[in-house]
Amino acid sequence: MTASSAVQVPDQIFVILKHWLVMHSPALLRPAVSVLVTVIPIIIIFPALFAVTTVLERKELARIQNRYGPNRVGPFGILQPIADAVKSLTKEDIVPRAADRVVHFAAPLVLVGASFLAYSVLPMGRNMAAVDLDAGLLFFFAIGAIPELAVFMAGWSSRNKYSMLGAMRAIAQMISYEVPLILSSIAVVMAAGTLSLVSIVEKQARYSWILPHWYVLTPWGFAGFLLFMVAAAAEVNRSPFDLPEGESEIIGGYFTEYSGFKFALFFLAEYLEMFAVSGLGITLFLGGWSAPFSFLTWVPSWIWFFAKLVALICGFIWVRGTVPRLRMDQLMNLAWKLMLPMSLVVILAAGLWRFLPGGPFPGSPFPRSMIRWVVCAFLVAVPYVLLARLLAGGKGIARRVYRYAE
Amino acid sequence: MLGEGIIQGLAETARNFFGSFVEKDRLTTVQFPEERRELAEATRQYPFLLYDGADPEAGLRCVACQICEKECPPRCIYIEKSKDKKPDFIGKPQFYPAVFDIDVSVCMSCQICVEVCPFDAIRMDNEFELSTTDRFGGLLWPIATLAKPNEYYQSIHPTEAAETDERRAKELAEAQAKAAAKAATSVAQTPGAGE
């Protein structure tokens, strides 16, 4: 084997396996086998990642709070998800008598189904996107609107005023944060010139010296990445944006009336959405499956994708353990008054980046290539500072100095 | 208001995260019941009765004066005096409790019974793993459950026990000296004895 194919085999192992399975099945069944072999690993891997994440989250939060996490079930508590699964499966499934049974039953299913659909366009490795659509990004955002509907179905069908209120808040939050989410990805689309997620990753998988062409390593990309991740946290109702499910009248919000396995399905859907939107963030800004340094490309691409995914998950958990919750009106103000203008500024900066002199990242003659760095960085930073000061000053929120009595 | 407060908070949390693996005083969990914390010497839980020597009945210090019963704020002690008397550690005949019940489900561990007892008969134990399946009988302790030897008291509260033992030894010595002096004078007064 040549050196390049020695690197290629572990990288393309799943593609090779799928090809082998399809070739060795009867000709009539080949399309079905091809579809199944693509879909079933996704259905297995991401819920397995969900199970690992529940333990990881509890252990990480625990270590942040200076205590052990769960460590009784299995070594270091690894088998805790099994205990949780048994618990949720054996709990009584209570449906309120006044509830709309069909919609009540369908809501978690729609939610989980839509969350799975979003994985079909994410490129998880070289040649490893389930479906290579030309408008993959558009498909992802279209599918991302379905959970909002499912949340409303859950809240409405429970016929409970607290669930209704929680569902209203959740929808308002999700719709408001769609805007900065989409706008910050528009900047990437402009820079890459395509809506296809596979091509966006391929454009970022090039190297200059040892550094990759990831969009997060540009000023507008960094700001865009931050905006994207904050909006993503709000989309999936993750702390600090978990008011709809946290303390809104102390009850559970839109999943108040769910118990047992349906409750577990809601959590599964929330985490699956978190993985999907993190996967999109990795694809758009962090270079998808490409390695961070050119000398590390021998590591298989799917390992890089999942490593970055786990890193982002740890980041979400870290923020959850640190920051208190935002109130509803503060949440909305943040989306419309800070993040929307900032995403427009990011789009402007992305456009300027493309047309300012500098050539390919980081560019040829040293002083000239710095021009677009400096201009774009200023263009992103100055409005942020001004806007943040303006919004805070309007409410009178500032640090205070306390005096002592005489 | 630029978010630097949140960044500082994140840095703080990260420091605690990594510190919990490295520094001992960050991860302060004691994993009960495999590990146990050392209890302070003064820890108190529920009372118990003391006896000297090996026989719980003969050596029981309690003389059924019922002071603890009167002073107990939630009235959890129930005492019935005996009809006869038995000698105490000095030799003086005293009553003893025929029935001494403490209702541990009522007792609030305030230690007032210990403070007011003039005979060093009741002290505070430090055992707390006392669950029982019998809600009423299991938590009403008679003398048989309550009586524990002085050696046990010395093992759980060494300083207090040493102090009490010293005081009682002094009292015993004084009583013996007085008895010896009285015996000497009575011997001296009896004519013809010892000459």
Place this chain on the structure above:
Amino acid sequence: MNVETIDKIDDLELAKPAPAPAPSGIPSRSGIMDISMGPHHPSTHGVFRMDVQLEGERVVRLKPVLGYLHRNHEKIAENCNYLGSIPYTDRLDYLCSMTNNWAYALAVEKLAGTQVPDRAEYIRVIVGELTRLQNHAGVVGFLTQDMGAMGTPLMYAFREREKVLDLFEALSGARMMCNYMRFGGVRVDCSDEWLRATRQVISAFPRFLDEFEQLITGNEILMARTQGVGVLSRELAINAGATGVMLRATGVNYDIRKVDSYGVYGRFNFRVPLGEHGDVYDRYMLRVLEMRESLKILEQAIDGIPRGPIMDPKTKLRGLRPKPGEAYARIESPKGELGFYLISDGTPNPYRYRVRPPSFIHLTVLEDMCLGRNIADVVVTLGSIDIVMGEVDR
């Protein structure tokens, strides 16, 4: 007795329950939602109910409903003698048992005319300030927990609080229900070893406070959620009888340790921080600053504690019969002004025993602080008042 046989349950008049009245007691209008933030609640610091009427998200009316933890404390005290009431005072504000004992001991000492030796006074100051430390640590932790910080600042605060509770256990035998003060002094003397351990705990405390401030005080989300929320005006605070941190957050300089100088507080050098806006952020920051001042007092007290007896030699333990009369004694407990009013009629039991609970009085202005705000602010405001239901309901 005429026993009727009941053939069908519908025949009973009781079969159909009366329509439930609106929980707040006033009839609902359309557009108004009645919520009972009921006694079973993760954020109400004990069994406490609030009947809230909401218009959308805004609070239109809020009625606190108390009494779920009423335990007849004052009546029991009339049937116990003075010594026997001390363990019951532990359970009033169950987080701060030492200061409760101290207030009660002061009241009885006033009645009976007992003197307290110097060493006992110093020990009282030391444990009182330690109580203040652990109470404020718990309160700021709980406040951040109510705001949704997933328990991280709470765990840090409780780590420090555990150290103080270990000190209490080493001194008095119990972590929370200490039963430590006696009339004329304290029950048990503290050893030099204990003072050394206290000094160690105090020297580690500023590091925790610095970490805590770094984590929380500059946090923009916390500032946005607490500044301007739960505002109590100065006039209302004075009129309602608010004391302690609630009053000082509005800018009134009233700290009973300075005003009365009870015990030996007059010998110590400490400052009293004052707030300005009277909102939740001010109260939270004042508690953090007060913790720092307590550390100063503790260092001075441990440095200056004299040798000597710990009990007034003239007081009897049992059979205390103060002369007929009345006395009111108050201290600056961590929650506010805790007062005990005793009327003695010459018998071993008091004729009247009354506790002035600061948390109860602060709850009377809860509605004024929450009107017109969001429902999410109610929880935060309640957390900042620092109530303990044991004290509110007695």
